[in-house]
Amino acid sequence: MSEHNTVLQELGLNVELHDEVLKYVDRTFQQTVGAQQGRPEGISYFDHVLHESHGGRVAELVKQKKNGKKTVGTFCIYVPEELAMAANTVPVALCGGTQFSVPHAEKMFPRDICPLIKSTLGLAFSKTCPYGPLKSMAVGETTCDAKKKTWEILAGKVNFHVMELPQKKDPLDVELWRNAVREFQTKLEGLSGTRVDSAGLGEAIRVMNNKRRALQKLADLREASPPPVSGLDALVVMQAALSDEPVRFTAALNRLNAELVQRREDGFSPVANGAKRVMIAGCPSVMGNWKVHSLVEQSGAVIVHDESCTGSRYFEHLIDETATDLAGQVNAVADRYMKINCACFTPNKERIDSVVQKVKEYNVQGVVQYVLQTCHGYNIEAMRIEAALKAANVPSLKIVTDYSEEDAGQLRTRIEAFVEQLGGSAS
Ligand code: BJ8
Numbered sequence: 001m002s003e004h005n006t007v008l009q010e011l012g013l014n015v016e017l018h019d020e021v022l023k024y025v026d027r028t029f030q031q032t033v034g035a036q037q038g039r040p041e042g043i044s045y046f047d048h049v050l051h052e053s054h055g056g057r058v059a060e061l062v063k064q065k066k067n068g069k070k071t072v073g074t075f076c077i078y079v080p081e082e083l084a085m086a087a088n089t090v091p092v093a094l095c096g097g098t099q100f101s102v103p104h105a106e107k108m109f110p111r112d113i114c115p116l117i118k119s120t121l122g123l124a125f126s127k128t129c130p131y132g133p134l135k136s137m138a139v140g141e142t143t144c145d146a147k148k149k150t151w152e153i154l155a156g157k158v159n160f161h162v163m164e165l166p167q168k169k170d171p172l173d174v175e176l177w178r179n180a181v182r183e184f185q186t187k188l189e190g191l192s193g194t195r196v197d198s199a200g201l202g203e204a205i206r207v208m209n210n211k212r213r214a215l216q217k218l219a220d221l222r223e224a225s226p227p228p229v230s231g232l233d234a235l236v237v238m239q240a241a242l243s244d245e246p247v248r249f250t251a252a253l254n255r256l257n258a259e260l261v262q263r264r265e266d267g268f269s270p271v272a273n274g275a276k277r278v279m280i281a282g283c284p285s286v287m288g289n290w291k292v293h294s295l296v297e298q299s300g301a302v303i304v305h306d307e308s309c310t311g312s313r314y315f316e317h318l319i320d321e322t323a324t325d326l327a328g329q330v331n332a333v334a335d336r337y338m339k340i341n342c343a344c345f346t347p348n349k350e351r352i353d354s355v356v357q358k359v360k361e362y363n364v365q366g367v368v369q370y371v372l373q374t375c376h377g378y379n380i381e382a383m384r385i386e387a388a389l390k391a392a393n394v395p396s397l398k399i400v401t402d403y404s405e406e407d408a409g410q411l412r413t414r415i416e417a418f419v420e421q422l423g424g425s426a427s
Pocket of ligand 1: 075076077078114115116117143144145146147283284309340342343344372374375376377378
């Protein structure tokens, strides 16, 4: 048995099944991301991060755990990573993006819940997620109904904390959320035995803001026509952002960005001149899920922006760094996260406006609204987004799908027809 599989076995994983998951994910990766031409050299780091998310990264966290550092598992980008870091813990996203694990969840949970939740649960139930046994605490949030009700089941089985996220953004809601963030801080301090102080939180804020700046720079580079990088590769970077160590990640992304600047100066792009510029809006596409991005780009379009939690919702809005006392810093953290526009908010005018704004900013010719099956928030909100886009003369297409390949042929036909009818070539 390899050294790594020994580590997995020590974590209590089903090593044989885990090998099958990796082969499945690798095959999906090769058929989508790996099949592209003209990828930048710097992307290899991010491929490696995805590849090692169940390998080297796990070994790294096991080592840290042995030295007393706790890992905190998260399922949503509302959970403030800065606080976890300042409390001397490591935040790691636990969301699953592979169809492989879905049937394992369906044995125990209802079939008609979203694939992201089923994939995540299936990895845990089949003992193929190394982060499950590694984590010292999991953190849920009151976002969609499916998640909220799932946390109730999981809370009885593992150390679980639920952050209460309000559903509106009025002053009382902001106060409620600030309290939830303070409560999270206390919970983390109890877990790690480390008090969050102003210096530590200030440093964590700087680290995460630098990461956001680098991701924003990548987003800016995609404004070019044609962009120096494909949307699929930008997605790979985003997926890596959710699991990698942030300082190392930012350094690698700054190197990739420098390469892309050079490509732009040299007039080199992997994308054909005149490729239709498409934006993805809606649900996240976490590691293992490259389906819709791949279909869109195989149809001859290029994705120039992602309005999702594996896109701009993760990195837009910096945390205000001017507060110097701990209470002010914690409020600044809370207020930045409250600006995220998930469809679980109502009435959510901010999200509708921001989608229209991004269309202009990134010179988008058409929007693909990406909805994971049974995600009612994004599915119903798609009606208002479509109306706002129509008023702005921007065509849109709503796709409701899961992680399986069964509908790929039908989706391909719909996406090709959509891309075909998009207006003249981008300027
Ligand atoms: S901030 S999008 S990461 S909740 S897709 S589980 S909403 S039924 S992933 Fe999400 Fe946070 Fe919102 Fe982003 Fe529910 Fe929808 Fe499934 Fe979702």
